[in-house]
Amino acid sequence: MAPPATTGRLNLLEWLKTITFYELLVGMKTTLSHLLHYKPITLQYPHEKRTLPDNYRGMLALLRYDDGTEKCVGCDLCEAACPSRVIRVVSAEVPGEPTKRYSKEYYMDMTRCLFCGMCVDACPVDALGMTREFEWAVYDKRQLHLNKAQLLAIGDRSYPVREKRLELQHPNTAFFNVAFQHIPQKSE
Amino acid sequence: MTELGLRLAVSLTQIAAVTGIVIVTVLLLTLAERKVLGWMQDRMGPMEVGPYGILQPFADAIKLFFKEDLVPAGANKFLFTMAPILALIPALIGFAVIPWGPNVTYEIGGLSIKPFIISDINIGILYILAFASIGAYGIILGGWASNSKYSLLGGLRSAAQVISYELNVGLSIVGVLLIAGSLSLVKITDAQAGGFWNWYAFAFPAPQLFALVVYVISAVAETNRVPFDLPEAESELVAGFFTEYSGLRFAFFYLAEYANMVLVSCVATALFLGGWNAPYPGTLIGYLGLPSFAWVENTMWFAFKTYSFLFLFFWLRATLPRLRYDQLMRFGWKVMLPIALANIVVTALAVFFFG
Numbered sequence: 001m002a003p004p005a006t007t008g009r010l011n012l013l014e015w016l017k018t019i020t021f022y023e024l025l026v027g028m029k030t031t032l033s034h035l036l037h038y039k040p041i042t043l044q045y046p047h048e049k050r051t052l053p054d055n056y057r058g059m060l061a062l063l064r065y066d067d068g069t070e071k072c073v074g075c076d077l078c079e080a081a082c083p084s085r086v087i088r089v090v091s092a093e094v095p096g097e098p099t100k101r102y103s104k105e106y107y108m109d110m111t112r113c114l115f116c117g118m119c120v121d122a123c124p125v126d127a128l129g130m131t132r133e134f135e136w137a138v139y140d141k142r143q144l145h146l147n148k149a150q151l152l153a154i155g156d157r158s159y160p161v162r163e164k165r166l167e168l169q170h171p172n173t174a175f176f177n178v179a180f181q182h183i184p185q186k187s188e
Numbered sequence: 189m190t191e192l193g194l195r196l197a198v199s200l201t202q203i204a205a206v207t208g209i210v211i212v213t214v215l216l217l218t219l220a221e222r223k224v225l226g227w228m229q230d231r232m233g234p235m236e237v238g239p240y241g242i243l244q245p246f247a248d249a250i251k252l253f254f255k256e257d258l259v260p261a262g263a264n265k266f267l268f269t270m271a272p273i274l275a276l277i278p279a280l281i282g283f284a285v286i287p288w289g290p291n292v293t294y295e296i297g298g299l300s301i302k303p304f305i306i307s308d309i310n311i312g313i314l315y316i317l318a319f320a321s322i323g324a325y326g327i328i329l330g331g332w333a334s335n336s337k338y339s340l341l342g343g344l345r346s347a348a349q350v351i352s353y354e355l356n357v358g359l360s361i362v363g364v365l366l367i368a369g370s371l372s373l374v375k376i377t378d379a380q381a382g383g384f385w386n387w388y389a390f391a392f393p394a395p396q397l398f399a400l401v402v403y404v405i406s407a408v409a410e411t412n413r414v415p416f417d418l419p420e421a422e423s424e425l426v427a428g429f430f431t432e433y434s435g436l437r438f439a440f441f442y443l444a445e446y447a448n449m450v451l452v453s454c455v456a457t458a459l460f461l462g463g464w465n466a467p468y469p470g471t472l473i474g475y476l477g478l479p480s481f482a483w484v485e486n487t488m489w490f491a492f493k494t495y496s497f498l499f500l501f502f503w504l505r506a507t508l509p510r511l512r513y514d515q516l517m518r519f520g521w522k523v524m525l526p527i528a529l530a531n532i533v534v535t536a537l538a539v540f541f542f543g
C-alpha cells in the first residue's frame with residue numbers, strides 16, 4: 001500500500017495500479033486458479049504411503065547368515081564409526097575357540113541415531129543393515145534402546161532372504177571378507 | 189393477554205430460528221474456510237472426520253466443550269469471564285434487524301406475522317453499528333483481563349483498529365442512507381427492488397461502488413480477519429487477545445468472530461446489493477404463477493449474496509499477507525477515510541440535483 005516512489009512527475013501507470021489494487025487482483029487470480037484447477041499434493045499419510053527410494057536409510061538391524069548364525073564378529077568397528085555414539089558392543093570369545101570372537105551384547109540407543117549409515121559402511125562382515133522401516137514412534141523413549149535380540153528380530157523380518165555363509169568360514173565367526181578386497185584373486 | 193403471549197411465542201420462535209441458522213452457518217464456515225483455504229493452497233483441508241472431513245466442526249465443538257477451562261493466575265476473573273460473552277452477544281444480536289426475505293405479512297389467527305423480519309427498527313443500521321462497537325469491548329477486555337502481555341497487545345491493537353475502521357464503515361454507509369432516506373434496513377432493501385440496476389451499488393444518481401469497496405475493506409478490518417488480523421497475529425502475538433483462553437470461552441470468541449463475519453456480509457448484502465431482491469425484476473417463481481412461494485427464491489438470493497461475501501473473506505485470507513501496523517493505520521486514515529468522505533459529498537450533490 002506504500003505510495004510509489006515518484007521522481008519529479010507522477011508515474012501514471014503506477015498510480016493507476018495502486019488505486020485499482022492491481023497487484024492484489026493478480027494475487028487473487030492466482031489463488032482462484034489454484035482453487036479451480038485443484039490438484040492437491042497432499043499424501044493422506046496413514047492411509048497412503050509414499051514409495052521409498054531404493055537407497056532409503058531406515059531402522060538399523062543385525063543380520064544373520066542363511067544357516068541362522070549371526071554375522072557379527074564383535075569387532076567394535078561400528079561403535080568406532082558411529083558419530084553419535086549410538087552403538088555399544090560387548091565383545092567376547094567364542095567359548096572353547098580362543099581365536100574367534102562374537103558380540104556377547106549389542107546395544108543401540110536409537111534416540112540418538114541420525115541414520116547416516118556409517119556403521120553399515122564400517123562393518124567388515126556386512127552384519128549391519130538398514131531396513132526400510134521408519135514408523136518407530138513410541139510413547140516411551142526407553143523403548144528405543146534396543147538390545148541384540150531386538151535388532152536381530154528387525155533384521156529377520158526385514159531381510160527374509162539371507163546371505164549364504166562361505167564354506168571356508170567357521171559357523172560362529174567369519175573372516176573379514178571385505179578387508180581382502182584389494183588383494184587380487186589367485187588365477188587358476 | 190393471550191395475544192401478547194402468542195406474539196412473544198412467535199418472536200421467540202423467530203429468534204430461535206435465526207440464531208440456529210446463524211450458528212449452523214458458523215459451523216459450516218469453520219469447515220468451509222479450512223477447505224477453501226486448503227484448496228487454494230493445493231492442500232486438502234480436514235479429511236479425517238467423516239467423509240471428506242465434513243464432520244470436522246462437530247469434532248471441534250466436542251473437543252472445545254470438554255477442554256479444561258483455565259483462568260490464568262493474576263487474571264481479573266470477572267472480566268475474564270465476561271469478555272467472551274461480551275464479544276458473542278453483540279455479534280448475534282445484530283441479526284435481529286436483518287431482513288432475510290420479502291417484507292410480507294401473514295395473518296394467522298388474528299396475528300400478523302412477518303416471518304422474515306424479526307424486528308423493523310427505524311434506526312436498524314445504527315443499532316448494528318452500535319452493537320458492533322460493543323463487541324470490540326469484549327476483545328479489549330479479554331486482552332486486558334488475561335494478565336498476559338500478548339493478550340494485552342492484541343487487545344490494544346484491536347481497540348485502535350476497530351476505532352479507526354468503524355469510522356470508515358459508518359461513513360461508507362452514509363451514501364446509501366442519503367439515497368434511501370431511511371435508516372431501517374427493511375426500507376432500504378425494499379427500495380432496491382426491481383433489478384440489479386436498482387441496487388445501491390449501481391443505482392442511478394450515485395452508484396455506491398466506492399462505498400462498497402470501502403465498506404468491504406473496513407469490514408474485513410473490523411472483524412479482525414486477514415490481512416487485518418493484527419489483534420490475533422499468530423506469528424507475533426501467539427493468538428492475540430485470546431491467547432489465554434481455552435475451552436468454551438475460546439469457542440465463544442471463535443463463534444463471535446465468525447458471527448461477525450456473517451453479520452457484516454448480511455449488512456453489505458442488504459445495503460449495497462439489494463438484500464433479498466433478485467437481480468431481475470420480480471421473481472422466477474412469481475412468474476411461474478406461485479407468488480406465495482416467491483420468498484424461497486428471495487431468501488436464496490440473500491443467502492447467495494451473503495455467501496459470496498463470505499467466500500471473498502476466505503479468498504482474501506488465502507491471498508494476502510498481514511499488514512504492518514503503521515500501514516494499517518495509514519491505509520485507514522489517509523486512504524479509506526478521504527474516499528468515504530468524498531463519496532458522501534458526491535452522493536449528497538447527486539441526490540440533491542437528480543434525486
